[in-house]
Amino acid sequence: VSERSFEELQRELEDVVARLERGDVPVDDAIALFRRGEELYRACVERLQAAELRIEELAPTDSGKA
Amino acid sequence: VASVEPVARTERKVYSVSAFNRGVARYIGKLPAVWIEGEVTELRRNPAWANVFLTLKDPRTGATLKVTIARRTFDRLELDLEEGESVHVAGRAEMYELKGELGLRATTVERIGEGAHLVALEQLKRRLAEEGLFAATRKRSLPRVPQAVGVLTGADAAARGDLLTTIGRRFPATKIVVCETRVQGRGAAEAICAGLRRLGTHAEVDVVVIARGGGSFEDLLPFSSELVVRAVAACPVPVVSAVGHEQDTPLCDLAADARAATPTAAAALVVPDLEELRLTLETCRRRLALSVRTLLDRDATKVARTGDRLRAAPRLLLERRRAALDRTGAHLQALSPLATLGRGYAIVRADSEALREASAVAVGTPLDIELASGSLGARVEEVTP
Numbered sequence: 001v002s003e004r005s006f007e008e009l010q011r012e013l014e015d016v017v018a019r020l021e022r023g024d025v026p027v028d029d030a031i032a033l034f035r036r037g038e039e040l041y042r043a044c045v046e047r048l049q050a051a052e053l054r055i056e057e058l059a060p061t062d063s064g065k066a
Numbered sequence: 067v068a069s070v071e072p073v074a075r076t077e078r079k080v081y082s083v084s085a086f087n088r089g090v091a092r093y094i095g096k097l098p099a100v101w102i103e104g105e106v107t108e109l110r111r112n113p114a115w116a117n118v119f120l121t122l123k124d125p126r127t128g129a130t131l132k133v134t135i136a137r138r139t140f141d142r143l144e145l146d147l148e149e150g151e152s153v154h155v156a157g158r159a160e161m162y163e164l165k166g167e168l169g170l171r172a173t174t175v176e177r178i179g180e181g182a183h184l185v186a187l188e189q190l191k192r193r194l195a196e197e198g199l200f201a202a203t204r205k206r207s208l209p210r211v212p213q214a215v216g217v218l219t220g221a222d223a224a225a226r227g228d229l230l231t232t233i234g235r236r237f238p239a240t241k242i243v244v245c246e247t248r249v250q251g252r253g254a255a256e257a258i259c260a261g262l263r264r265l266g267t268h269a270e271v272d273v274v275v276i277a278r279g280g281g282s283f284e285d286l287l288p289f290s291s292e293l294v295v296r297a298v299a300a301c302p303v304p305v306v307s308a309v310g311h312e313q314d315t316p317l318c319d320l321a322a323d324a325r326a327a328t329p330t331a332a333a334a335l336v337v338p339d340l341e342e343l344r345l346t347l348e349t350c351r352r353r354l355a356l357s358v359r360t361l362l363d364r365d366a367t368k369v370a371r372t373g374d375r376l377r378a379a380p381r382l383l384l385e386r387r388r389a390a391l392d393r394t395g396a397h398l399q400a401l402s403p404l405a406t407l408g409r410g411y412a413i414v415r416a417d418s419e420a421l422r423e424a425s426a427v428a429v430g431t432p433l434d435i436e437l438a439s440g441s442l443g444a445r446v447e448e449v450t451p
Contacts (some may be wrong), residue, residue, distance in 0.1 A: 005209075006210075006211040007209055007211050010210070010346075011073065013347075013350055013354075014350060017350055017353045017357060020354065020358055021353065023357070023364070025361065027096075027117060028360070031362075033358070037354040038351075041094055041350065045344075045347060049239075050240060050346060053228070053230070053233065053234040053240055053241075053242065054240075055244060056243045056244070057076065057266075058243060058245040058246075058261075058264055058268075060247075
């Protein structure tokens with residue numbers, strides 16, 4: 001989960017919910033899916049709690065003088 | 067008059083360098099006067115020199131041409147020309163004999179007016195549009211939550227400030243990579259392209275914003291240059307163009323994947339609103355819990371019904387068996403000889419065997435006679451076979 005982007009995690013979470021809502025999942029799978037959904041939700045929330053704005057300035061180059 | 071005669075060495079015709087240059091120079095000198103359009107670079111004027119030198123550059127291909135103009139002629143034009151400006155130059159081709167260099171001997175220089183720029187822009191726009199550079203199908207969607215936002219900006223504190231502040235307010239967990247570069251005047255187009263390349267190939271940057279506040283028509287021209295438009299289209303990550311004000315439509319806007327009227331609007335395009343995102347996530351979680359509960363409830367009901375049926379099963383079976391037994395009993399009843407006896411018949415047995423023929427016994431044989439109710443013991447007195 002950790003090396004995937006927030007966007008991927010959020011999309012998978014939505015997929016999980018959609019599958020459960022469709023309701024054509026066997027019970028065992030449903031419970032596994034629910035656990036996965038919870039995990040994804042927590043990972044998403046964690047990402048949102050991360051720190052503040054980080055700004056990296058690229059050093060000027062002389063490419064502008066071409 | 068110097069000659070262009072070959073030097074007599076052998077039977078081979080050989081020219082001196084000067085003679086060759088002179089010959090070519092004369093030939094070139096016969097070419098007609100023309101107007102040439104280009105960007106001024108390397109403008110060198112010295113009051114001590116008789117001529118002013120400059121290089122004209124083709125903004126599309128980078129091709130260059132050396133131009134020489136008499137200093138007095140140049141000064142009389144009072145152009146106050148700066149490098150990077152687009153001009154029309156009238157003149158004739160000229161060969162500098164000593165160096166064998168081709169150049170243009172100019173008689174006049176005109177700064178390209180806005181009108182000429184607009185015509186050129188229109189043409190460029192049409193050409194690039196025909197090439198499909200502005201097609202809607204080329205537009206890429208922006209990441210919902212970028213890993214890092216690349217910001218290409220000039221030394222324009224307002225545009226940069228607006229963008230960074232708004233991004234920080236909407237989505238504080240953002241990484242921003244800023245590339246500050248020249249955005250107007252000489253070399254701006256090249257600098258913008260270089261900046262785009264740096265941001266576009268940055269490991270983390272997955273969306274680039276070009277933020278440039280308002281400016282004069284000429285100030286914004288680099289953002290309509292073919293170089294920049296192509297660089298925007300070729301950028302490996304999506305580009306949001308926030309250049310100039312609402313009414314300006316530099317061509318890079320058309321090639322960009324999204325256009326924002328202001329840096330603030332650009333910020334809203336590239337990062338989500340944290341609060342909204344939190345709400346979306348909470349909704350998602352509620353739906354997750356609700357859907358799994360619904361699913362389990364539905365299953366539990368099904369299980370309970372099955373259980374009921376399971377428990378009911380033996381009783382049903384028993385009842386069915388009993389009914390079957392009752393039917394068999396009735397049948398049996400019908401077949402029972404006792405019913406026949408009830409109608410007045412009797413069973414006569416000798417030696418426990420039912421008698422069917424009189425000849426099977428002799429006079430004196432003891433008989434057992436069964437009636438519907440009770441039985442009699444008797445003895446044979448007479449046999450009639």
